[in-house]
Amino acid sequence: MGKAQDNYLHDLAASRRGYAINRLCGSLKNAENRRRFSQDEAAYCDAHGLSPEQRKAILDRDWVAMLDLGGSIFYTFKLAVLDDRSMQYLGGVFTEMSAEEFAAVMRSGGRRFG
Structure with missing residues (x-):
């Protein structure tokens, strides 16, 4: 991949x-x-x-x-x-996180840049 x-x-x-x-x-x-x-x-x-x-x-x-x-x-x-894949799964793929990690980041306000 x-x-x-x-x-x-x-x-x-x-x-x-x-x-x-x-x-x-x-x-x-x-x-x-x-x-x-x-x-x-x-x-x-x-x-x-x-x-x-x-x-x-x-x-x-x-x-x-x-x-x-x-x-x-x-x-x-x-x-x-x-x-049967979720948007969180794809978000994890694109950010090199698990679906659970990605969902947790989104729940906490999203990825911070900078």
Whole structure:
């Protein structure tokens, strides 16, 4: 799994770069699509035209790589939910904390900078 950046700017370039990955993840809001994805994840990725790197990130659940490849947290979270993962879990991945540590930091007012 890749190392998270300090922050992610999801600008127009990232949006274009991540279009296929975001379209796939966004499609998971539909129950039939979730069933199809769960049945054959690789085929579902292929049907959505992911790059080889995006396909690998999805199949490996490499959350950091998904964002590096233009994925938006708002879309990739739909895949996380399919895997019974929480936003606190993803926050922990991106901050190199456990989900519990991340939740505790958020409850105490968030990470302090500087």
